[in-house]
Structures are given as C-alpha cells and as structure tokens.
Amino acid sequence: MKLFTFKGGVHPSDNKVQTENEAIQIFDAPKMVNIALLQHIGAPLNPMVKPGERVLKGQKIADSQAFMSAPVHSPVSGVVKKIEFLPFPSSGKVNTVIIENDGLEEMAELETIKDWANASKEDLLAMVREKGIVGVGGACFPTHIKLNPPKDMTIDTLVVNGAECEPYLNADNRLMLEDPASIIEGIKIVMHILGIKSAKIGIENNKPDAIASMIKTIEKLEGTDGIEVCALKTQYPQGGEKQLIAAIMGREVPSAALPAKVGVVVQNTATCALVYEGIVNGMPLIEKVVTISGKAIKKPMNLKVRIGTMFRDILDYAEIERESVDKLVSGGPMMGMAQPSEDVPVVKGTSGLLALTTDETNPCKAKNCILCGKCVTVCPMGLEPLMYAKLAKFNQWEEMGTYKLMDCISCGSCSYICPANRPLTEAINIGKAKLRAMPRK
Numbered sequence: 055m056k057l058f059t060f061k062g063g064v065h066p067s068d069n070k071v072q073t074e075n076e077a078i079q080i081f082d083a084p085k086m087v088n089i090a091l092l093q094h095i096g097a098p099l100n101p102m103v104k105p106g107e108r109v110l111k112g113q114k115i116a117d118s119q120a121f122m123s124a125p126v127h128s129p130v131s132g133v134v135k136k137i138e139f140l141p142f143p144s145s146g147k148v149n150t151v152i153i154e155n156d157g158l159e160e161m162a163e164l165e166t167i168k169d170w171a172n173a174s175k176e177d178l179l180a181m182v183r184e185k186g187i188v189g190v191g192g193a194c195f196p197t198h199i200k201l202n203p204p205k206d207m208t209i210d211t212l213v214v215n216g217a218e219c220e221p222y223l224n225a226d227n228r229l230m231l232e233d234p235a236s237i238i239e240g241i242k243i244v245m246h247i248l249g250i251k252s253a254k255i256g257i258e259n260n261k262p263d264a265i266a267s268m269i270k271t272i273e274k275l276e277g278t279d280g281i282e283v284c285a286l287k288t289q290y291p292q293g294g295e296k297q298l299i300a301a302i303m304g305r306e307v308p309s310a311a312l313p314a315k316v317g318v319v320v321q322n323t324a325t326c327a328l329v330y331e332g333i334v335n336g337m338p339l340i341e342k343v344v345t346i347s348g349k350a351i352k353k354p355m356n357l358k359v360r361i362g363t364m365f366r367d368i369l370d371y372a373e374i375e376r377e378s379v380d381k382l383v384s385g386g387p388m389m390g391m392a393q394p395s396e397d398v399p400v401v402k403g404t405s406g407l408l409a410l411t412t413d414e415t416n417p418c419k420a421k422n423c424i425l426c427g428k429c430v431t432v433c434p435m436g437l438e439p440l441m442y443a444k445l446a447k448f449n450q451w452e453e454m455g456t457y458k459l460m461d462c463i464s465c466g467s468c469s470y471i472c473p474a475n476r477p478l479t480e481a482i483n484i485g486k487a488k489l490r491a492m493p494r495k
C-alpha cells in the first residue's frame with residue numbers, strides 16, 4: 055500500500071502499545087458532573103437551567119446566540135446543584151453547571167433526522183449544532199460551522215483524520231476497531247451536507263488493524279462509493295490539518311488560509327461518528343472515549359466517560375501512583391496541556407489523560423542555542439522556531455508576528471528535537487497569546 059506523508063516532522067516513540075489492545079470500557083456515570091460552559095473555540099455559553107431544577111439526560115442546559123458556539127447537554131438525569139466559576143482543563147476558571155446524578159438515566163426527548171439522505175443541508179447543519187457537536191480531535195471547532203464553508207470556496211474532498219499521531223493516545227484507534235460503521239455512516243452524512251463525492255480517511259501505518267477494519271467496513275456497507283482509506287507514514291504531526299492535506303491531496307494550504315481555500319474540509323474520525331449518533335440516533339455529545347496512560351498509571355486503558363466526569367475519579371479507577379507523577383497532561387504529550395490539578399472535568403476536547411514520570415518528561419535545563427538548525431528542519435510549517443525564543447526573551451511580540459508566528463500549529467516538534475532543550479513551544483504560545491491580545495491596527 056502506498057504511504058502518504060508531509061515535509062518535516064519528528065518520530066517520538068509512540069508509546070501506543072500500552073493501550074492499543076485495550077478495548078473501550080464504559081466508566082459508570084459519576085454521582086456529580088461538572089459541565090463547563092466553554093467547551094469549544096468561541097463564546098462561552100449562558101446557562102438555561104437554575105439550581106434546584108431537574109434535568110434529563112441529553113437535555114440542552116446551556117447555549118449562546120454567538121455565531122461561534124455550540125450548546126452543551128446534561129450527560130445524566132438529576133438535579134442542578136450549583137452554577138459557579140470553577141477550574142477547567144484549559145487553565146483559569148469558567149462558569150460550570152454542577153449536576154447531581156439521580157442514577158435513573160431518564161432521557162430527554164431526542165430529535166432525529168433518520169432519512170438524512172433526503173434532508174436539506176440547512177436542516178442537517180442545524181441539527182449538528184443542536185447536538186453540540188465540535189471537533190473532538192482536540193481543536194473543538196464547532197462542526198456546523200466547519201461543514202458550512204464560505205460560498206466562494208468550492209469543496210471537492212472530505213479528508214477524515216484517523217492519524218491519531220500523538221504518542222500514547224488510542225481513543226480514535228479503538229473507535230475505528232470497535233465501531234467503524236458509525237464513523238463511515240457519519241462520513242456519508244458529512245459528504246451529503248458538503249455535496250461532495252470523495253472522502254479520504256488518513257490513518258498512520260502504526261495502526262494496521264484500524265486500516266483493515268475501515269477498509270472492510272467500507273466494502274461491507276452500502277453507499278460508500280468515493281470513500282477510501284489512505285495509509286500514512288507514522289510521523290508526527292501527521293494529523294495536523296495542513297499536513298494531512300499536503301500528504302493525502304498534495305495541496306498546500308496558503309499561510310493564514312482555511313483548508314476550504316484548497317477545496318478540502320477536514321474532520322476527525324470520532325467527530326464523524328458523533329455526527330451519525332446525533333443525526334440518526336438523536337444523541338448529543340455527552341460522552342467520549344479517553345485514553346488513560348503514562349508510567350504512573352498502573353492500569354492503562356481506554357475509557358468511555360461522561361462529559362463532566364472529574365479527572366481525579368478516572369485516575370483513581372486507572373490506579374494512578376501519585377507519588378511517581380512528574381506531569382499530568384490532558385491530551386497527548388506533544389500538544390496536550392499540563393494540568394496543575396486533578397480536580398477539573400472532562401470536556402469535549404479531552405482525548406487523553408497522561409500521568410507521566412520523570413523518565414517520560416525528561417526535565418533537563420535549557421542551554422544556549424547552538425544554531426544547529428534542527429528546529430527549522432523539522433518544522434512542518436516551514437518556520438524558524440529559534441527566532442521565536444530569541445525574540446520572546448526581549449518581549450518583541452510584534453516582531454515575532456513578522457516571522458509568521460500565527461502559522462505555527464504549536465505541534466511541539468521544534469522543542470522535541472532541540473538538543474539545547476530551548477523552551478521553544480512555550481515562547482511560541484506566549485507570543486501567540488500576546489499577539490492575539492494586541493489591538494488590531
């Protein structure tokens with residue numbers, strides 16, 4: 055099978071073996087769930103419920119009029135106890151609805167569009183929004199917006215991201231093995247919404263069983279013409295949108311442009327399955343698969359958990375050895391976020407929980423840059439990471455912008471490869487935040 059890839063990137067040890075054969079387990083809904091009212095890129099939500107009110111499983115509990123938003127739903131039936139500002143995995147505090155689970159699992163009435171093939175694009179997009187679906191590959195971009203690209207851009211291909219290139223993570227891999235039909239049915243709905251006839255599913259070749267599972271499912275199901283699997287070289291960050299498009303389509307997305315500019319929409323495999331679940335079965339995004347791994351975890355596993363479950367409960371279940379933890383990460387080790395506390399809830403974008411020891415984090419002191427150029431060679435966006443660290447040291451944020459800082463996808467490849475342990479990604483992320491906060495000229 056031909057292997058597709060992109061220019062640049064690194065090859066960190068993938069550490070998939072700990073959980074790749076662990077079937078997805080269902081984690082019981084906890085007694086309390088904390089539903090953060092910001093789980094997508096965009097505006098925070100306004101609560102639609104009050105303390106003391108009973109809610110049903112799948113009931114919408116917060117929404118916003120803002121264009122860039124997606125509602126959230128209760129993952130349990132129970133009673134709203136409080137609404138208050140609490141820590142969440144993206145740092146800082148956010149308004150949070152705390153619900154006490156009554157264990158009855160009483161469902162709200164769920165709307166569906168079973169005959170989606172005869173439904174309009176507008177109705178399907180409205181339903182995708184109503185189900186609170188966002189890109190669960192990590193970015194949490196509202197899916198109904200991504201599936202409605204600007205009218206002047208003609209889309210011809212859906213690229214489906216099954217790369218899961220972050221080390222340790224196997225949530226998408228297990229989904230491709232255990233429920234490939236939901237992913238393919240979701241792809242068919244997304245193709246219908248976009249009005250296109252071609253979808254290419256990119257999967258790294260360190261997941262041969264997932265590749266075989268998806269190919270078999272495409273052959274077995276009806277209406278899958280135009281859907282194909284593309285095996286990708288195992289190379290980080292193969293799952294970056296622009297890298298996937300370059301690898302599979304041979305198209306280069308221009309600086310600061312969207313994939314739609316080159317006729318492509320990218321969706322994650324798990325997001326496609328959510329579209330199917332939402333449209334055909336009416337189920338909003340209230341649970342997701344998370345990989346729990348790292349050397350400080352005695353029982354690495356893949357767990358399906360309700361949104362709002364606390365990290366601490368999941369880590370206890372996986373038998374965390376707290377005395378060995380050097381760093382707790384939400385997501386993968388390359389792009390994930392270090393967590394100062396376990397007392398934060400799972401949100402729609404939580405793909406992994408890693409309890410890493412010093413063996414895995416390699417905490418070495420930063421030395422002076424030796425101008426080896428390795429960070430430039432591996433940068434998949436063709437940037438000059440060494441300049442960012444230099445400029446950040448002198449607070450030259452605007453100057454960083456002139457080096458196309460905002461094209462950086464924060465993949466961490468430059469930091470990973472740097473022999474001097476320069477804090478490149480850290481400087482980059484601070485620089486990006488400073489640039490975003492500056493008044494537009």
Ligand code: SF4
Nearest residue numbers: 433462463465466468
């Ligand atoms: S500069 Fe940005 S895109 Fe380039 S390697 Fe570093 S983190 Fe990745």
Ligand code: SF4
Nearest residue numbers: 423424426427429472
């Ligand atoms: S990899 Fe590190 S040491 Fe080499 S040029 Fe880049 S910043 Fe300097």
